[in-house]
Amino acid sequence: MIQLIYASQHQLHDPPTEYAQGDMMPYPEMPARADQIYHHLAGQAGVEVIEPHTPLSLESLMAVHDEGFVEFLREISTNLEQYWHSPLPDHGYLYPEVFPARRHMNRLRDSMVGQLGYYTFDVFAPIGKGTWQAALYSATVAATGAAQVLEGQASAVYALCRPPGHHAGYDFVGGYCYLNNAALAVNRLRELGRVAIIDIDYHHGNGTQHIFWDDPDVFTGSLHADPTFEYPYYSGFADEIGGSEAIHATHNIPLPLGTDGSTYRQAVHEMIEKAAAFEPSALVIPVGLDTFEDDPNCHFGLQLDDYVYIGKAIAEMGLPTLFVQEGGYNVEANGLLAEKLLEGFLS
Numbered sequence: 290m291i292q293l294i295y296a297s298q299h300q301l302h303d304p305p306t307e308y309a310q311g312d313m314m315p316y317p318e319m320p321a322r323a324d325q326i327y328h329h330l331a332g333q334a335g336v337e338v339i340e341p342h343t344p345l346s347l348e349s350l351m352a353v354h355d356e357g358f359v360e361f362l363r364e365i366s367t368n369l370e371q372y373w374h375s376p377l378p379d380h381g382y383l384y385p386e387v388f389p390a391r392r393h394m395n396r397l398r399d400s401m402v403g404q405l406g407y408y409t410f411d412v413f414a415p416i417g418k419g420t421w422q423a424a425l426y427s428a429t430v431a432a433t434g435a436a437q438v439l440e441g442q443a444s445a446v447y448a449l450c451r452p453p454g455h456h457a458g459y460d461f462v463g464g465y466c467y468l469n470n471a472a473l474a475v476n477r478l479r480e481l482g483r484v485a486i487i488d489i490d491y492h493h494g495n496g497t498q499h500i501f502w503d504d505p506d507v508f509t510g511s512l513h514a515d516p517t518f519e520y521p522y523y524s525g526f527a528d529e530i531g532g533s534e535a536i537h538a539t540h541n542i543p544l545p546l547g548t549d550g551s552t553y554r555q556a557v558h559e560m561i562e563k564a565a566a567f568e569p570s571a572l573v574i575p576v577g578l579d580t581f582e583d584d585p586n587c588h589f590g591l592q593l594d595d596y597v598y599i600g601k602a603i604a605e606m607g608l609p610t611l612f613v614q615e616g617g618y619n620v621e622a623n624g625l626l627a628e629k630l631l632e633g634f635l636s
């Protein structure tokens with residue numbers, strides 16, 4: 290049986306546009322992404338849907354995020370109008386536009402709009418009235434998934450998180466991400482022992498790496514497009530191996546643009562070998578479906594059978610495993626890609 294964890298509150302977060310090199314385009318991280326996967330999987334035989342109705346406590350969030358950061362996110366989203374000096378734009382979202390440069394501009398100020406820049410690293414995570422509820426329930430979906438893995442009743446547990454989380458760090462939002470769902474799941478699974486993360490999104494999981502950089506009990510692995518050419522540009526390089534307390538607990542495999550299925554499969558094996566050597570007791574897989582050849586954000590060439598293969602390789606680790614939804618912007622294909630991954634995992 291597959292347990293699919295889903296919360297409809299994600300629909301409360303629906304920013305209108307994204308700033309793309311001087312142009313405005315429709316925001317790709319849209320509610321239809323998660324709903325398409327939900328409708329694709331939920332009707333299938335052997336899939337049980339679990340909907341959490343009690344959100345995670347602030348204390349749980351603060352176990353992986355900075356306290357001031359969590360309070361800021363809740364406060365600005367739930368009282369948006371109070372912090373904007375003129376009427377809110379019709380679309381109802383605040384976009385960060387001033388970022389403190391390092392050294393002389395890096396103090397946290399009283400201004401909420403100033404804090405928006407302070408706690409943000411790019412222009413891709415605007416905040417609206419529903420953003421907090423959506424992010425909170427997305428985090429709750431991940432934690433509920435981890436709890437289901439601990440229960441051990443299902444053959445596979447898939448946390449259908451939206452908004453995604455792997456670009457959100459200890460104290461910053463960015464890249465469509467607000468709270469780090471995978472990190473919250475890891476925190477729950479730690480009661481089993483060491484936990485390994487294998488992030489298979491097209492982009493480096495910079496936020497997850499930031500959170501566990503100095504943690505010797507969490508292996509943070511990510512395979513992704515070479516950040517020399519792809520977002521997030523400043524992290525995800527092979528020489529990032531963890532902080533002084535956790536050397537070699539971080540492992541990045543940057544892959545060239547144009548990577549095809551066979552090169553990707555080899556990288557998956559290399560990553561699995563590294564993760565297995567860490568002797569983890571549980572596994573968290575941040576799932577980006579944006580490695581698909583027909584994804585609009587992608588320059589890899591993965592095809593359907595590659596997802597089956599990846600799922601099977603992960604299953605061979607023989608560990609309690611949680612899948613956590615991250616990217617994937619081909620709305621029509623997402624559900625089928627998730628199905629293929631699970632098909633391989635259960636084969």
Ligand SMILES: [Zn+2]
Nearest residue numbers: 490491492616
């Ligand atoms: Zn991505």
